[in-house]
Amino acid sequence: MEDVKTTVCEEKGPITDELLTKMNAYWRAANYLSAGQLYLLENPLLKKPLTMDMIKKKIVGHWGTVPGQNFVYVHLNRAIKRYDLDMILLSGPGHGGNFYVANTYLEGSYSEIYPNISEDEEGMQKLFKQFSFPGGVPSHCAPETPGSINEGGELGYSIAHAFGAVFDNPDLIAAVTVGDGEAETGPLATSWQSNKFLNPKTDGAVLPILHLNGYKIANPTILSRISHEELVKYFEGMGWKPYFVEGSDPMDMHRKMAEAMDSVIEEIKAIQKHARETGDTTRPVWPMIVLRTPKGWTGPDYVNGDKVEDYWRAHQVPVMMDHDDHLEILTKWLKSYHAEELFDENGKLIPELKALAPTGNARIGANPHGNGGLLLRDLRLPDFRKYAFDVTAPGEKDGQDMTELGKFVRDIIKLNKESRNFRVFGPDETNSNRLNAVFDETNRVWNADTLDIDDALNADGRVMDSMLSEHMCEGWLEGYLLTGRHGFFASYEAFIRIIDSMVAQHAKWLKVCNQLPWREEIASLNLLLSSNVWQQDHNGFTHQDPGFMDHIANKKADVVRLYLPPDANCLLSTFDHCVRSRNYVNVIVASKHPRPQWLTMEQAVKHCTQGISIWDWASNDQGQEPDIIFACAGETPTLEALAAVSILNKELPEVKIRFINVVDLFKLQPASEHPHGLSHAEYDMLFTTDKPVIFNFHGYPTLIHELTYRRHNNRLMHVRGYQEEGTITTPFDMRVQNNIDRFHLVQDALKYLPQLGNRGAYLYQRMSDKLVEHKQYIHEVGLDLPEVADWKWEK
Numbered sequence: 001m002e003d004v005k006t007t008v009c010e011e012k013g014p015i016t017d018e019l020l021t022k023m024n025a026y027w028r029a030a031n032y033l034s035a036g037q038l039y040l041l042e043n044p045l046l047k048k049p050l051t052m053d054m055i056k057k058k059i060v061g062h063w064g065t066v067p068g069q070n071f072v073y074v075h076l077n078r079a080i081k082r083y084d085l086d087m088i089l090l091s092g093p094g095h096g097g098n099f100y101v102a103n104t105y106l107e108g109s110y111s112e113i114y115p116n117i118s119e120d121e122e123g124m125q126k127l128f129k130q131f132s133f134p135g136g137v138p139s140h141c142a143p144e145t146p147g148s149i150n151e152g153g154e155l156g157y158s159i160a161h162a163f164g165a166v167f168d169n170p171d172l173i174a175a176v177t178v179g180d181g182e183a184e185t186g187p188l189a190t191s192w193q194s195n196k197f198l199n200p201k202t203d204g205a206v207l208p209i210l211h212l213n214g215y216k217i218a219n220p221t222i223l224s225r226i227s228h229e230e231l232v233k234y235f236e237g238m239g240w241k242p243y244f245v246e247g248s249d250p251m252d253m254h255r256k257m258a259e260a261m262d263s264v265i266e267e268i269k270a271i272q273k274h275a276r277e278t279g280d281t282t283r284p285v286w287p288m289i290v291l292r293t294p295k296g297w298t299g300p301d302y303v304n305g306d307k308v309e310d311y312w313r314a315h316q317v318p319v320m321m322d323h324d325d326h327l328e329i330l331t332k333w334l335k336s337y338h339a340e341e342l343f344d345e346n347g348k349l350i351p352e353l354k355a356l357a358p359t360g361n362a363r364i365g366a367n368p369h370g371n372g373g374l375l376l377r378d379l380r381l382p383d384f385r386k387y388a389f390d391v392t393a394p395g396e397k398d399g400q401d402m403t404e405l406g407k408f409v410r411d412i413i414k415l416n417k418e419s420r421n422f423r424v425f426g427p428d429e430t431n432s433n434r435l436n437a438v439f440d441e442t443n444r445v446w447n448a449d450t451l452d453i454d455d456a457l458n459a460d461g462r463v464m465d466s467m468l469s470e471h472m473c474e475g476w477l478e479g480y481l482l483t484g485r486h487g488f489f490a491s492y493e494a495f496i497r498i499i500d501s502m503v504a505q506h507a508k509w510l511k512v513c514n515q516l517p518w519r520e521e522i523a524s525l526n527l528l529l530s531s532n533v534w535q536q537d538h539n540g541f542t543h544q545d546p547g548f549m550d551h552i553a554n555k556k557a558d559v560v561r562l563y564l565p566p567d568a569n570c571l572l573s574t575f576d577h578c579v580r581s582r583n584y585v586n587v588i589v590a591s592k593h594p595r596p597q598w599l600t601m602e603q604a605v606k607h608c609t610q611g612i613s614i615w616d617w618a619s620n621d622q623g624q625e626p627d628i629i630f631a632c633a634g635e636t637p638t639l640e641a642l643a644a645v646s647i648l649n650k651e652l653p654e655v656k657i658r659f660i661n662v663v664d665l666f667k668l669q670p671a672s673e674h675p676h677g678l679s680h681a682e683y684d685m686l687f688t689t690d691k692p693v694i695f696n697f698h699g700y701p702t703l704i705h706e707l708t709y710r711r712h713n714n715r716l717m718h719v720r721g722y723q724e725e726g727t728i729t730t731p732f733d734m735r736v737q738n739n740i741d742r743f744h745l746v747q748d749a750l751k752y753l754p755q756l757g758n759r760g761a762y763l764y765q766r767m768s769d770k771l772v773e774h775k776q777y778i779h780e781v782g783l784d785l786p787e788v789a790d791w792k793w794e795k
Contacts, residue, residue: 012082015262020254023074025342026106026353027250030070031298032337033102036124037131038063038317039330044124045339045347050331055321060132061139062095064315065179067297068211069099072177073364075257077107080358083265086171088483089364090150092158092188093179093211095316097140097148098131100365104146106349107357109365113146113518121347143512143519146365149372149482151505156185157475159208163194164479165369166204167464168420170276172369172483173268175207180221183210187471192238194472195286196448199459200275202420205268208240208288213295215312224292231290241267241285246292248310253293260289281459283447300333368484373520373582375484379422380415384408384576388601389568394617395596395642395793401635402530402592404568405575406437412579413441413462416486423480425473426465426490433490433530434592438463470498478506481522486579488526493589494545496529503527507555507585514558514583521582528575530592532698533722534636534734540727546699549665552587553703557674562665563588564698566638567597569604570663577608589698591635593731596793598638611664611676614686617795618642618659620649626658628749629687633662634698636731637721637740641696644745646794651763655753660686668707680712689713692752696740697721718748732784736774743767743774 036044038061043054069091080087091100104110105127110117117123117130130136137144140152150161162174182188194206214224223231228244235242243260247253264287271284296314301307303326308318319326319333344350361367368374387408389399409424416422424430424438443461450457457466464476470491477489506525513519533544552560561584565571571590578586598615599607607613616622632641638661645657662668669677678686687693689712697704701719708714725737735741747767750760777785 015255015258020251020258022352022356023078023254023258024250026356027070027074027254028337029106029339029342029349029353030073030099030102031067032334032339032342033105033124033127034066034070034098035063035299035334035337036128037061037098037101039321039334040125040128042125044128045121045343046331046334050327050334052321052327055327055330056133059317059321061098062316063299063318064213064215064295065093065096065211066099067299068213068291068293069093069096069177070103071253071257071293071297072175072209072211072291073099073103074356075261076175076364077357078258079261079265080362080364082262083269085173085265085362086367086369087173087175087364088147088149088165088367088369090158090162090165090174090176091141091148091152092150092155092177092182094152094155094182095140097138097142097145097152100141100145100148101127101131101137104363104365106354107363107365109146109363112366119348124347143509143516147363147367147370149370149479151509154501154505155179155182156187156471157478157502158182159188159191159194159206160472160475161479161482162206162208163191163198164476164481165483166198166206167423167476167480168202168485169204169369169483170202170272172204173207174204175209178208178210180210180212180214180223181216183223184221187469187475190469190472191475192235192240193467194476195239196283197445197464197467198286198447199281199445200271200284201279201281202460205272205286207264207268210288210290212290212292213297214310215295215315217315218312220312235288235290239283239285240288242288242290244290244292246290248294248297257291263287264289281447298336300329303329371518371520372482372484373522376520376522377419377421377484379412379486379579380419381576381579382408382411382415384572385601385605387572389597391569391597391600394598397597398594399568399597400434400592400594401565401568401571401590402434403437405571405590406435408572408575409435410437410441413438421485422462423477423485423487424463424465424490425477425487426463427470427473427495428465428468429490429492429531430463430465433492433528435490470495471502474499474502478502478525481525484522486523488528488579490528490530492531492543493529493533493548494531494543496527496548497545497551500548500551503585504551504555507552507559510559510583510585511556524578524581524584524586526578526586527588529587529589532589532591534698535591535593535731536726536728536734538728544722544724544726546589546722549587549589549699550703552585553665553706555585557666557669559583559585561586561676563663564634564665565590565608565663566632566635566661567595567599567604569597569599569601570608572601573604573608574663589634595635596639607661608663612660612662612667612678612686615659615661618645619657620653620795621656621658624656626688626691627656627753627755629658629660629691629693630696630745630749631660631662631687631693632696633665636735637696637698640735640740640742640745641694642793643742643791644749647742647746648749649795652756652760655749655756665707668704670710673710683711684713687711687713690716692716693718694745694748694752695719696745718752720745720748730778730782730784732774732788733778736771743770
């Protein structure tokens with residue numbers, strides 16, 4: 001115990017050769033454990049000569065990035081202890097998760113979470129075998145990895161996640177190892193601009209460590225092949241102060257890195273001290289580190305006569321074990337770390353090295369911010385019913401759904417101002433999406449230069465919409481949620497597709513977390529889509545794509561939810577539900593334009609709680625069998641379906657119509673496929689088993705068919721939705737071109753009601769006439785027919 005205390009004092013003092021020698025030994029231990037995870041099934045301490053039966057039959061994983069990341073981890077450990085830091089680490093290079101596993105194992109946090117992977121020879125053997133092995137752990141920094149909040153499978157999001165983590169976390173430093181391959185992705189290249197949104201007074205700090213090891217899978221990296229001067233200008237031009245640590249000699253590199261780490265930490269602390277003591281939040285120049293090391297550092301130099309270390313061949317597995325002499329090469333490589341000097345006879349890290357790691361929650365693998373549900377606190381929420389739109393009769397008044405929601409969001413911000421755990425995210429679209437009311441209470445976050453004429457910009461706002469990048473908004477929000485806070489992302493429906501992959505990765509993260517009891521639940525990722533496909537009178541074809549719903553519908557049913565509220569009161573009820581939820585990806589598709597309002601708040605709560613229901617005021621089949629079902633999901637399809645029913649009621653009152661609206665789209669799936677799904681009995685009660693259904697849908701028709709194909713009446717389901725038609729035109733003409741308008745729907749109903757015989761012929765003809773009249777009118781006047789634009793519901 002005395003040795004530990006001596007070491008701690010030593011670490012808080014000057015950088016000595018003795019300390020650097022110990023750090024180098026710790027680094028060797030991490031490298032040994034990382035290499036062992038790639039290859040070994042048994043004999044973890046090499047107490048016996050290696051034989052082929054001790055080697056994994058299929059070697060899968062990455063080595064090239066690992067030694068450099070181990071190097072970073074060792075130096076972060078020293079910084080945490082010397083400066084008593086609250087620090088997490090995000091690994092950006094992608095694969096190479098064996099480095100994170102190795103270091104959390106050395107510090108003890110891994111074995112605390114997974115006691116079966118004990119800190120002894122037996123546990124080390126299990127640690128090695130499980131890596132990238134059936135029934136084991138992935139080769140990247142996955143949810144299974146303690147301390148990680150950045151999924152390593154897809155590149156580009158590490159810095160965005162890091163900034164999201166430190167917003168409103170004034171004491172947190174998020175260190176980020178950025179791979180030089182990752183640095184070539186669009187999101188990562190944009191992420192460097194995130195320093196314009198950091199408030200040094202109330203936010204934490206991000207410490208990027210750009211790891212230049214020269215190569216990607218099979219090519220050199222751009223940033224490693226430009227001059228030093230150009231690299232300096234590149235980062236200085238984006239508002240960073242780069243510190244360079246370059247070389248390959250381990251002891252020389254340890255000294256350089258330790259000195260650079262002290263400089264950047266002290267600089268970060270000085271920036272924060274100035275801002276917090278003076279109130280000056282002027283954007284500082286934040287420090288970063290550029291670390292240049294050989295790829296596959298300390299690994300085999302040549303294999304089969306081919307260059308490996310410091311070349312692209314080190315990227316994945318340096319020695320494939322498919323040649324007779326490879327066993328000798330592997331043995332020499334593993335023995336070069338001298339594990340017998342690092343671990344005792346029982347396989348435990350020796351005490352003088354163990355003492356280099358932080359303890360308790362200061363360890364990177366145990367930091368609560370790396371398991372954000374531990375820190376999550378409920379939002380203070382006003383009663384959404386107070387924001388009800390006054391509906392005296394269905395469709396009598398027009399209202400703007402998103403405008404009404406903005407008032408609710410404004411007051412959520414107000415109630416949570418002190419706790420600072422709620423933010424709004426969106427790429428320059430808060431006003432466009434009609435959430436303007438939030439600016440009554442807060443501003444946009446902005447820490448670059450401002451002008452007197454600028455509107456609602458300052459460093460302390462709660463709205464993150466001053467950057468036109470869906471990637472950044474999504475990445476920031478994910479980092480914010482993963483570290484225990486709340487928020488939502490409002491976006492144009494068509495351009496949410498830009499982050500399809502990011503949302504998919506987050507959904508996968510949640511899916512795995514649901515299987516890990518130690519991962520606490522976090523606030524749901526709430527995506528609010530407006531400026532949707534059905535109102536594109538000045539944007540046109542480019543702004544039409546409702547396919548994000550299809551993308552989400554394919555994800556694991558216990559994670560994803562899809563909501564299409566038809567009016568303002570339903571939107572308020574749905575949004576309240578979503579911001580209270582945990583561990584979901586919630587997608588809400590809403591309208592921002594003036595539209596008829598259908599349900600009172602009391603009706604909306606009942607409707608949204610059920611997720612699907614018959615609107616009795618729009619139906620006339622009470623007490624008898626319906627002839628036809630009109631169903632709808634989405635604001636515009638609901639409007640047109642009601643208009644079609646109104647025409648049929650007037651022209652053919654004997655036709656018995658049941659009207660069903662769907663808010664929760666997954667209600668259509670069987671309960672066996674989605675937890676929100678209706679049982680077959682419940683579904684048949686609503687839709688019958690033998691009556692035709694016209695389903696007017698917001699998105700692509702195939703999605704409804706996919707959700708209902710197991711239902712008894714699936715062959716009677718006739719879906720109308722977006723068909724990739726329409727450009728610059730009127731709102732109603734968009735509906736006509738895609739056959740979701742009232743006139744086409746009436747014609748469809750007449751086709752599916754054979755009992756009418758020829759009685760529907762004249763009505764069918766009138767609908768055709770109306771479609772011709774509509775086209776002529778808009779081409780002459782430029783507006784929709786008055787009877788369409790001014791239509792009101794009549795039963």
